Amino acid sequence: MGSPEDQAYRLLKEHCHGFMVSQVLFSACELGVFDLLAEAPGPLASAEVAARLASSPRGTEQLLDACVSLKLLQVDLKPTAVYGNTELASTYLARTGPRSQQNMLLYMARTTYACWGHLAEAVREGRNQYLKAFGVPAEQLFTAIYRSEAEQLLFMRGLQEVWSVCGGSVLAAFDLSPFPLICDLGCSGALAKECVALYPACRVTVFDIPEVVQMAEKHFSFAGEERISFREGDFFTDPLPHADLYILARVLHDWSDEKCSQLLARIHHACKAGGGVLVIESLLDPDGRGPLTTQLYSLNMLVQTEGRERTAAQYRALLAPAGFPRVHCRRTGGTYDAVLARK
Numbered sequence: 175m176g177s178p179e180d181q182a183y184r185l186l187k188e189h190c191h192g193f194m195v196s197q198v199l200f201s202a203c204e205l206g207v208f209d210l211l212a213e214a215p216g217p218l219a220s221a222e223v224a225a226r227l228a229s230s231p232r233g234t235e236q237l238l239d240a241c242v243s244l245k246l247l248q249v250d251l252k253p254t255a256v257y258g259n260t261e262l263a264s265t266y267l268a269r270t271g272p273r274s275q276q277n278m279l280l281y282m283a284r285t286t287y288a289c290w291g292h293l294a295e296a297v298r299e300g301r302n303q304y305l306k307a308f309g310v311p312a313e314q315l316f317t318a319i320y321r322s323e324a325e326q327l328l329f330m331r332g333l334q335e336v337w338s339v340c341g342g343s344v345l346a347a348f349d350l351s352p353f354p355l356i357c358d359l360g361c362s363g364a365l366a367k368e369c370v371a372l373y374p375a376c377r378v379t380v381f382d383i384p385e386v387v388q389m390a391e392k393h394f395s396f397a398g399e400e401r402i403s404f405r406e407g408d409f410f411t412d413p414l415p416h417a418d419l420y421i422l423a424r425v426l427h428d429w430s431d432e433k434c435s436q437l438l439a440r441i442h443h444a445c446k447a448g449g450g451v452l453v454i455e456s457l458l459d460p461d462g463r464g465p466l467t468t469q470l471y472s473l474n475m476l477v478q479t480e481g482r483e484r485t486a487a488q489y490r491a492l493l494a495p496a497g498f499p500r501v502h503c504r505r506t507g508g509t510y511d512a513v514l515a516r517k
């Protein structure tokens with residue numbers, strides 16, 4: 175039986191080691207461990223994994239064993255140790271997994287992690303850390319993320335992957351069938367696909383800056399999706415498409431209250447009578463004391479954007495003055511929640 179001090183010390187160590195756990199996961203993804211094991215005809219010995227990944231036998235064995243303890247891999251010890259993916263890895267970590275999150279993890283490993291290395295400075299200065307992490311001024315929110323075509327594609331794919339897990343629940347949180355014409359603002363099409371699948375009568379216009387729209391049209395398949403169309407533009411300055419419903423998924427959390435108000439006023443101007451806005455975000459508890467995941471996301475907004483995660487009341491305080499007074503919030507029980515506001 176440990177003393178209360180022992181418990182506190184164990185908790186402290188667990189918190190300290192959090193970044194090591196993330197790095198085991200990120201590195202195994204970067205090296206292609208989960209892809210190799212998914213494509214191999216059976217479990218592999220660590221020497222075989224090392225040979226195929228051109229990595230050191232020593233480092234590979236240590237990484238694989240840590241992955242076993244983290245339940246990312248399973249090991250069969252007899253007659254000699256051979257490793258295979260767990261169900262978690264087959265589903266979420268291998269690139270061929272039905273709900274693969276690999277691009278999101280690689281984006282976090284390369285961009286998010288670099289910014290979090292400067293969290294203390296972000297807290298001190300109250301602004302994102304793109305300048306220190308990537309040499310990009312803090313005001314240019316997406317320049318660091320879109321620093322090369324490969325990184326932009328990684329980010330876009332990573333964002334899309336989340337909707338393969340959470341898209342259904344956020345879009346079903348409210349009945350959206352009264353909104354035949356939907357505009358998804360700031361997005362590259364994944365949520366639109368979920369939307370047309372769920373609401374057979376709706377059409378969706380996907381609106382984003384030109385480089386995102388062009389990349390989406392080049393790399394993502396919309397074959398047979400005649401109800402989805404694309405429009406290029408800057409949602410702060412260009413005319414917005416007319417629609418019955420505007421989806422803002424993980425968009426408001428990027429921006430200051432002032433910019434959110436500007437954007438919502440522009441949406442109100444373009445929105446058809448009786449229309450509305452569906453805000454999809456991870457909601458903080460009313461007192462801001464949780465959930466921890468959302469608090470961490472909010473810090474992530476500090477190191478990466480000019481925004482923050484908000485409570486339902488804070489979204490209401492942005493939506494009502496912009497002309498959307500009837501605000502309803504639904505928690506989905508998952509990572510992302512839904513707020514529907516009617517004009």
Ligand SMILES: C[S@@+](CC[C@H](N)C(=O)[O-])C[C@H]1O[C@@H](n2cnc3c(N)ncnc32)[C@H](O)[C@@H]1O
Nearest residue numbers: 333360361382383386407408409410423424425
């Ligand atoms: C955090 S991402 C969210 C993407 C998507 N809605 C989702 O949840 O997966 C923010 C999106 O807003 C787009 N964006 C940023 N500034 C924009 C602007 N001024 N006009 C249009 N889109 C913009 C970005 O390119 C990006 O696709």
